[in-house]
Amino acid sequence: MTLLSILGVLSSAIFSGTSLLYTTLGEVIDERAGIVNLGLEGVLLVSASSGFAVTAISGNPYLGILVAMLAGGLMNMILGYLAITRKANQLASGLALMFFGFGLSALIGKPFVAVKIHSLDRFLLPGMASLPLKYSSLFKFDLLIYLVIPVAILVWWFLYRTRWGLSVRAVGENAETAYASGRNPRRIRYQALFVGGMLAGLGAAHLSIAYTMNWTENMTAGRGFIAVALVIFSKWDPLRAIVGALVFSGAVAFQLLLQSSGVQVSSFLLDTIPYILTLIVLIAWGGNRRHSAPAMLGRVYQGSE
């Protein structure tokens, strides 16, 4: 295992993990407010397809990214309406949103399959150019990749250092108390969903516009559910999510390295590693209250508002 191959795995992990991390950050915010979004798969698909479509039509990938973010926020608003205002079961509402996403994305994306787009430019950070080419070529990334860690830190800061973040977390732990202390749980949840949806849309945009540079039906192939698992793995903490995303995508990249080295291990089995890891980690902390989920996660707030 040479340094080059290790760096290669790291590069692949960063490249494919960026979209996963954005999506996970969005879901962290949602779940902190007490809403689990099983429809994330559908949200990602609609964002990816609309972002790709707009990029193809306008020729401007940044416009596509913005549209994808907006689409993500709006999709989450549907979940909000059902789960918050109509007080429907969150799991069922999320699944319904997922099916909606399958259909809507297929409709939006159909004319744009295999259309060539103008993708995001890739560049090296200033210090990197001095490295030998075989190393520096591994780390030529696009803007969204460079921004993902700052965004993660920003999300952490919002959740833990601002009043709004405190409200979000309060609503996720105990909505009645939050209401009693003058906050509006419903409004905060809607806000959390919208912000979370925009971040998910950002992840989806990176996937279709910058990473695969293509659109096909159901292209997210389970990434929504991977993000939900990743949120759990990261203990609902945005900074831990960075590590989690690296681990998850690193596992995929490592598996590909093993495959193309002729190692006879089933790629299917290797694919299960992120989930098994999450399960082990969950069992390990199981009794410890410090690591448990936001108390209101999945529950409907029946309050008087």
Added chain:
Amino acid sequence: MTKIAETVNRFPAGGQKVLQTVVRYLLMILLACIMFGVILVIAGKDPIASYKDILSSTLGSAYGFSEVIVSMIPMLLTALAVALPFKVGLINIGGEGQLYIGAAFATFGALTFPNLPAWVLLPLMVILGMLGGALWAFIPGYLKSIGLVNETITSLLLNSVAPKIVGFLILGFWHSPRDTVRTPNFVDAARLSTFFGTRVHLGLVIGLILLIVFWLVMKYTRWGLEMGAIGSNPQAARRNGIPLAKYLVVIMCLGGAIAGLAGMVQVSGFYGTLFPNFSMGLGFMGFMICWLAGGDPLGIVLMAFVVSVIYSGGNLLQLTRGLPYAVINILLAFTLFIVLGRPNFFKGKKS
């Protein structure tokens, strides 16, 4: 609404409630159809012709109708797999995974014992399928019963692991070199028989029987009433000496067994082979159907029927209207949204 209310009021009380429910659901479905019609118009397609296509291809011919029934079969079972644990307050969202593992176990039986006669092999596959599903449900059930992890989270994770295990098994042990990732076709003895030249298979009988049994047990046996009591007040149940943890695990495993049976029924009755990702969301669809039906067996049959009509009808739509098949999911989603959203102007108890 008053005209309908007047008509309904002429019926005896029990019939009134059923009629009210049916009318309510019909109107909700109608609203969903109107919303989907708007989408169709925006997409430049003719909504009236589209609905004609959907209805004529599903209800307009005997074969079309049989296809709807075929599509219903696994959903009856996966919905029941959610309804049973729901009675004791457990949320079984692991149907997808349980279905895959049940199918894998049943496939093992079919491929390892191809020379057994059908009357031995099929029951063996049924048992194997249920065993597989029960095993997959045991993990979240057990973890929940010892208070370690929420069963929803565990089930979701295991849902994603199961199809990959299926892929590993097929690629590692079962596929022939010239085929992509699928097992060889099952021998006839491993196939559930079909009726009247359609694709409707014995799984329908299994599903309906189980639903009837479920209804009878819940309503008329002591065990059923006990379960209902546990579901509504677990603390009181525990104080009354019922071994709650054991109950939860057993019921969860039973639910998993039914989902595993759904998997067996699909690979044996419908496909005749096993390949990864054959489920296409059957477990989740079962969850949705159970939720919309409120766990009621008759409601499950009706909702499964509606969902199947939508999915089967969408098939012709892609040929005649040029819409991608996936678009029919929008109609399904609108139906789900509306039923979940319980619009105010539909009077009646909240389901």
Added chain:
Amino acid sequence: MKNKSLAILSIVICALTLLSACAPQSVTTPVATTAPIVPTDTTAPVVPTEVPTEAAPCLIIGATYGGSITDAGYNQAMHEAVAAVKTNIPCVKIIEAENVYDDAGATSTMQNMIDQGAKMIIATGFNHQYPALALSEKNPGVIFEHAGGWEVRANFGNFFGTPPEGWYLMGVAAGKMTTSNKIGFVANAPFGWGLTFINSFELGVQSVNPNAKTYVTWTQAWGDSAKEAEATNALINQGADVITMAVDSPVTVIGTAESRGVYSIGYQNLAAQQFAPQYWISGTGFTLGGTLTFLAGEVKDGKWGDVPFLRCGIKEGCMAIAPFGPKVPQAVQDLVKQKQAEIEAGTLVVFKGPVVDQNGTVRVAEGATLSDQDMGNVDWFVQGVVGSPK
């Protein structure tokens, strides 16, 4: 008052929809095939199907595809072949269904096509074979043609090109163009023909560059874009400087290679070239328009059945070699063309023994060749391929 009128409206709509169930199925308006937005340089033009106004069509053909017909890959190549039938036999009517992934959907779709009057079904998805076979037993009056399989019945046949020839030539080009001696191959899953394509490719590579190796990664799907991007990046990070693929659409793999400044070789459809304007080497693709026209003509005239297992190669025009990219030296181009001539003349046979596998076992003895049947049942890699064939 509002509730009452809503109720009446609902009842009326209810009645209408129920009534329509009794109405005869709507006349199929043929789907106008949308031309791809970006121009392709393939041979068969995409022609929109016209609505037959007076005369009934002489033959209705139903075609199913596993992916999108504008994917610049396999499905588009098949679609173009089907469209060529319409161009060559204008009285034909074509019904198409895209994105038919699974067996269940395939059966329903094909049955619907038969209900709409199709007398010929062209099932292009590899996994459509068994659904089509089951339907062929129930519909003896309909002719089924499957792309790339092996089953043959009284009304069920098979057609395909012969990719190994093209792959060998591509291997020659790749072997000459690589400087790192590492070539990356992104493929779906290990199955007979897939392994054969990779083996043919590596045999071509070895014939001009015995030190170059082909590294294989599996995506486990015909069209998982994200996995394809991951695989391509992983291979490039390992040092591969030529990338090729055997999945449905080349767009992601080739586009990713291009974005990283790495050579690429296309497959499935010559339309792939537009995604790698600079680093394209060459490619091989299916041009089966003539073949399908021949088969459709036979069905139309009631004479189908003399070639139930149809395979044709470069010489017959079923497989095409793409134009070379701007960075390919003339010497390499000439060499490839020379080898192509040898293949067409029959002097060069791809799988002529001795052929040795990764473990050193002789798989094809000296002087022998691999039959078509054998090629489909391969479960080994030739020496020089790095990867697991299981």
